[in-house]
Amino acid sequence: MVALSTHCYRITTINWSPRIHSLTFDSSLTYTLRVSKRTKKQFASGISLSSINSINPSFLYKRSEIKSLLVETEREAEREKEEKEMTVTPAVRIADRKLIVKDRTILTNVPDNVIATSGSTSGPVEGVFVGAVFNEENSRHVVSLGTLRDVRFMACFRFKLWWMAQKMGDLGRDIPLETQFLLVETKDGSHLESDGGNEENQLVYTVFLPLIEGPFRSCLQGNSQDELQLCLESGDAGTTSSAFNHSLFISSGTDPFGTITDAIRAVKLHLKTFRQRHEKKLPGIVDYFGWCTWDAFYQEVTQEGVEAGLESLAAGGTPPKFVIIDDGWQSVGGDPQNADEEKQQPLLRLTGIKENAKFQKKEDPTVGIKNIVNIAKEKHGLKYVYVWHAITGYWGGVRPGVEGMEEYGSVMKYPTVSKGVVENEPGWKTDALTVQGLGLMNPKNVYKFYNELHGYLASAGIDGVKVDVQCILETLAAGLGGRVELTRQYHQALDASVARNFPDNGIIACMSHNTDALYCSKQTAVVRASDDFFPRDPVSHTIHIAAVAYNSVFLGEFMQPDWDMFHSHHPAAEYHASARAVSGGPVYVSDAPGKHNFDVLKKLVLPDGSILRARLPGRPTKDCLFSDPARDGVSLLKIWNMNKYTGVLGVYNCQGAAWNSIERKNTFHQTGSEAMTGCTRVARLSLYLTMLQCLYPSRSLSTKYSLSHPSRSWPPGSASHHWGSLTCSMLVEQLRGLDMKFRVVSSFRN
Structure with a gap:
């Protein structure tokens, strides 16, 4: 006054x-x-x-x-x-038994034993860590976090022990078991895209990251009452706890991709156990075309077969510059069986670190695998040669007591698979590993094994390894301090050996989609993004493209996703090839020698064997994040990325097949349409269009316009199919607000 x-x-x-x-x-x-x-x-x-x-x-x-x-x-x-x-009000908080995000209620009926801890010590608080307290100690706990309704979400969950896939929904009951990543979109203001900057009318994205805390690993799941639950497990009956403070991180923002990156960064600063993708060295293979022996030969691969494949691809004008010699080169054997034992297919175990007889030079067996490495590099001009091995040595581990490998301390262990994984993948009850066990090396000795194996390979000219079967470690932790501790010990040893023996950071992680591994990886920069390419399984191809794109939303924060090999001579060849072009990861095939489609390959591979790789992980566009392009019968999948000077957009029809939660396997389903028409507003691609405008305001680029525009031709005065040269600023200006329509036909299914 x-x-x-x-x-x-x-x-x-x-x-x-x-x-x-x-x-x-x-x-x-x-x-x-x-x-x-x-x-x-x-x-x-x-x-x-x-x-x-x-x-x-x-x-x-x-x-x-x-x-x-x-x-x-x-x-x-x-x-x-x-x-x-x-006195800033936290952007994410629990108050009055509600999870409130930017003044919007996401969860109701939050139990009293759920506790929240600020994710920041100063300034505006954009995230909280969540935990819970229980009445008694146990090795497994499940707690409700509250009721989830009236939202849209995208979850990445493990449908197999090894691999994740996507699931969309709007109720808590829709969230699958073993959910490791959850992105939620509020419906408030969802149709108000032009709001004058008023955050009240913007879409808000909330990311839920179940974490590792001490020896426990957490995941999310829903129940029939629409409750979002947090499941915490140690994987070892002797490793117990009753109090948790930092088992889940929740953060929010108005840009989904930026919100995810910021949340992962906050978790990194808290855990101090892993690094993000941009902090790691990408191996050289990602910028070259390659070939993998797996689908060409499976375990029957020989050095003669390797050379035949390299010659065949080079003869067609697409010379590979790296090769992955997959499973089939190692010295392995089954367990001895007594005459009175019931005959069964033996689970093979590693019996030595050197190559088997197929990869020994006939004239001089002591030369070993170095012979094919020399042929590949000196005769065929390859830059990199990788080989495959399991994180435990081989599928069945290392045979206990085998001569020459006693020092690794291998003992038989039988997998104990978590309840959520068994629910999603019931086959584990009778799996060969469950029945026959695995020879697990003493975690204190595993660095010695990796260093001797990798040292031998490096001395032969090998540049890197594809390390498979990684998630098996979580099932073998009984009596060893729990799944998180066993995984940490193995990965620390693996990282140290790769850093010492493969200076190009030559490693690809495979069958490795559990957060036990993701949150302790400091070295590995490339990760397989989904289940395998299955050339003989027609149900798998659309599922594969959808899975790699959505998994990359999460995995791409840790490593560069690898969308796997494919066949160039195949009904789905162009479908897979175009996806690899927008993936940002390695581009390689697994063709049998002489069975190639060079018209497809030459669209990907330059004459010198290099590729025009996109710079980021390929991910669904913002408007696709919560639609279901595999199940809903109406949505197309749009995948975006950045090249050095331009943006890239790929559009895919993935309808008609998906993982079936009832049958617990991939199945076809009816969608009512084989050809799909979809639409996107280019404003939804604002992330990379803005980057283009800021980074290269006067750069000239070429763009192919092959989209149907019912109301106008674009660029002005052109036909709908047109090659044009324009600046990035012009591109942004002319694209904003324009509706683009696509018609995509899926014609390769049998």
Whole structure:
């Protein structure tokens, strides 16, 4: 409250808020002026002492008194600002038994034993860590986090022990077991895209990251009451706890991709056990075309077969610059069986670190695998040769007591598979590993094994390894401190050996989609993004493309996703090839020698064997994140990426096949349409269009416009199929607000 005399003054200002042009004090009577907090704030933000241009008094009055009023108002506004900064309401918080995100309620009925800890020590709080307390210690706990309804979500869950896939829904009951990543979109304001910057009317994205805490690993799941549950497991009956503080991280924002990156960064700073993709060295193979022996030969691969494949691809004008010699090169054998034992297919185990007889030079067996490495590099000009091995040595581990490998301390262990995995993949009950066990090396000795294996391979000219079967470790942790601890010990040893023996960071992680591994990986920069390419399984191809794209939303924060090999001579060849082009990862095939489609390959591979690789992990566009392009019968999958100077958009029909939650396997289903028409507003691609505009405002680029525009041709005056040259700024300007329609036919299914 400010007392004023009966004098009138008009204060004219410059550089002021456009809402307040002058301030007049009426001199007709003596009164007190009530100045609201909002007015003071507007006044203080719009005027300062230096902005006074003129004072025109009706009566003689001291200018210092007017200045005093301004100073007092400015100081009060500053105090209010400081008080507000000191009492910022967290963007994510639990209050009144609700999870509230930017003033929107995401979860209701949050139990009292669920606790939240701030994710930041200063400034605005954008995330919280969540835990729970229980009445008794146990090796497995399940707690409700509250009721989830009236949202849209995308979950990445493990449908197999080894691999994740995507699931969309809008209720808690839709969230699968073994969910390791959950992205939620609020419906508030979901149709108000032009909101003048008012965050109240923007879409809000909330990311849930179940973490590892001590020896426990957590995941999410739903139940029939629409409760979102947190499941915590150690994998070892002797490793127990009853209190958890940091088992889940929740963060939010208005850009889904930025929100995810920021959340992973916050978790990294908390755990200090892993690094993000941009902090790791990508191996050289990602920028070259390659060939893998697996689908060409499976375990019957020989060095003669390897050479035949390299020759065949080079002869067609697409010379590979790297090769992965997959399973089939190692020295393995089954367990000895007594005559009275029931005959069964033996599970093979590693019996030595060197190659088997197929990869020994006939004239001089001591040369070993170095012979084919020399042929590949010297005769065929390859830059990199990788070989395959399991994280435990081989599928059945290392045979205990085998001559020459006693020092690794291998003992027989039988997998104990978590309840959620068994529910999703019932076959584990009778799997060969469950029945016959695995020879697990002592975790204290596993670095010695990796170093001797990798050292031998490096001395032969091998540049890297594809390390498979990684998730098996979580099932073997009984009596060893739990799944997290066993995984950590193995991965620390693996990272150290790769760093020592393969300076190009030559490693690909495979069958490795559990968070036990993701949250302890500091070295590996390339990870297989989904279940295998299955050339003989027609149900698998659309499922594969959808899975790699959605899994990359999460996996791409840790490593560069590898969308796997494919066949160039196959009904789905172009479908797979175009996806690899937009993936940002390695491009390689597994063709049998002489069975190639060079028309397809030459669209991917330059004559020198290099590729034009996209720079980021390929991911669904923003408008596809919560639609289901495999199941809903109406949605197309749009995948975006960045090249060095341009943006890339791929559009795919993935309808008609998906993982069946009832049959627990991939199945076809009817969608009612083989050809799909979809639409996107290019404004939804604003992330990379803005990057283009900022980074390369005058760069010229070529773009192929092959989209159907019912209301106008684009660019102006052109046909709908057109090659044009324009600047990035022009591209952004002409694309914004334009509806693009696609018609994509899926014609390769048998």
